[in-house]
Amino acid sequence: MSSTPHQMTTNCPTRSTTKRRPNPLSTQYLWDRISEDLGYNGSKRSECGNTSLPPDPLQKEVETLTAHWNLYINLGGFSVGLLVVPLLGSWSDFAGRRPVLIFPNLGLALQAVVYLVVMYLKLPVVYFLLGRLLGGLSGDFNAILAGCFAYVADTSDRRSRTFRVAILEACLGLSGMLASIIGGQWRQAQGYINPFWLVLATNLASALYTYLFVCESVSQVPTAKLFSTHHHKAVWHLYSTGGSSNESGGGFHRCKLWLYTLCFFLVVMVHFGVRDLYILYELSTPLCWGSELIGFGSAALNLGYLTSLLGLKIMQCCLEDSWVALVGLASNIIGLIVFSVADTTELMFTGYGLSFLFMTSTPVLRSKLSKLVDPSEQGALFASVACVESLCFLVGSGIFNSLYPATLHFMKGFPFLFAAIILLIPVGIIGTLQCLDQRRNHADSTVS
Template structure:
């Protein structure tokens, strides 16, 4: 801990000028806090995601009477039945994502501001209960071989509890509560690295496990992980909101607090920066989730025709970017401002997506994964910059907005990419990934422009020194 950090930790933070009432002191710490919580949530989601897509592929193939390209030696790239299976799988993935996310938007906007009053722990427990119930529905569908449409019920239940987005919002708000401004970007990146570690482990386990035992047992593990995570939060996570007070959950005041966050002008162009950074995050997450949703379908079909082992390794390579981005972020922060670190992340992401869009062999596909080694450095920078624009008592409201932005991103991703992919199969199979690379040029321009406009002129810096 630096001298400045130590000073801030022991001195009470005074309120506005002229006020003698100290604000609640932050609990600065370097110890592990909610990182395991996000690890458990991501492990469960990463274990389910590729398996759900593969389950849809197999069930829909069986319904259509299609044996798959593997029985044909993976040589028939024009089989119309394969195109039908790809299209149906893409559309059902769209329906599952939309059903949970649309419901989750309203839940997150209530739970996030509510956590500013009652604390972060309740809003970290509730989503895990919903995620566990979702898996119960999925297991019933698999055991009874019900129509895949019944999977929608599980997604709606999870959405009512805030879904995975509420876990993200609660964890990032928690980190904002306990960190100071200089260290926040790296702590947010550490939290995001937990996403990568969990996703990488779950992807490798899921691919091999499905091949050996099918779908049922991996989903039971995901259920157990969600239950354990809720227990962990209840017993081991300390509350980060020091000035807790009772508050109703179902009230319009929570929505009003979000409106005040973005509707009222602030100092140094706060409102415009909030909008611009939120737009940048919207586009980044849209491309990230849109490409991620299509990866499994892209790898299952001709000409790659990967089996579950290779799909697991590919998903692990995708999640490995969280760790490599964390290491790169820590290194480049020594000589570059956060915004320029984010620009390097955009360059990595764009180049990787371009190569993936042209991949026709396994080595080229993994080359695309490799080029994206620094692609996840952008989101922690954006989250940190958003967090630094608001007050301590607004972190829950802010990250509920961020969660809603990400929810809208998921909706846009599934709507655009899952519709674009089947529509462009006949002239360029990887066009959706190329489209994502072009879209990323917009947030890259936004962050660069905000950074340049925020820099003080040289003469004003000399004036301050004098």
């Protein structure tokens, strides 16, 4: 579907290159530019990994500024996208999915152009914010994501939907894994500019592929208007009433919609809130990784998308979807705890290995939300889910990019530990809802 200057990956159904959020290349570029401006070259010092030396105040300044610029850039882009995504997503219920897969790709291509200009001319990093704002005005990656998952819901039945959604998530992970390895090696060999040219090319190719080859999955209404308050009202109606499928479900149905959305928000906020921190954590002492190791680390993280897909398929043979999600959350929590104390390369990769099922929870939650609404409301639903994802980035970036520099003085890995604690909330909600559903089904079967 799309590609951004943050990370090159590949997705379906448009066979393009896309980013799955945070940004190894742009984060490294920010680190290098800020280090250059401040005269810091700590990653090249022989004593970088020597923890017996006192902390370098210049390194802390670089870490803090990089985390803060990540925060500003993410906040700018996603706050704009928060207004645009529900407009595009709900509009796709009437105008079709294809426009929502084309227009954001063009916006992301424009964002890539701005990033390239910044790199060529060595402009201040504040201009990255301008690029993100342009991407946000087109709907950003979240609009493409909403169109993709609505497309999957349009073309799948209830029984196969969870696995189909997981396949789409795995496509993102596989492309992210390959892009992380290629991006790290390429950046080390030729710098940042050439990889970002590929980002621009793949965004344009993705838009062209969608226009030429992707079939429409909904009946189009020729008179559908893009700029209409109806689209935002449709999203509000969905959550205020529980949707059309809530006619006989009562308040419990609407409650489930809200609670599963809350779970999704917390899980995705943690996923994307900490991913910027992995790069900062690995660049600085005591790990002091270079771009090649960072590429392998990002690849190991993205490999979790594939192992999660395989694990989900196996576990679905003997477990309900909710229990599958709980197993995935347990894997995520354990991995984060290991990250919080990782002070060697081996321990860091152990954390990546223990997180091998961390992505089984999000496809389950997407599928559960999709099954709670009518087919005619899938676009509005996934638009709202995309808005939740935008909010995840706003809140996740704000919390974790601020928490990281604030806790460097007493526990560098504290944000990872904090993220593990947050994930205990969706564990409790999903487990409780599953037990209540089992009791209701048992009571219904007894009555019948």
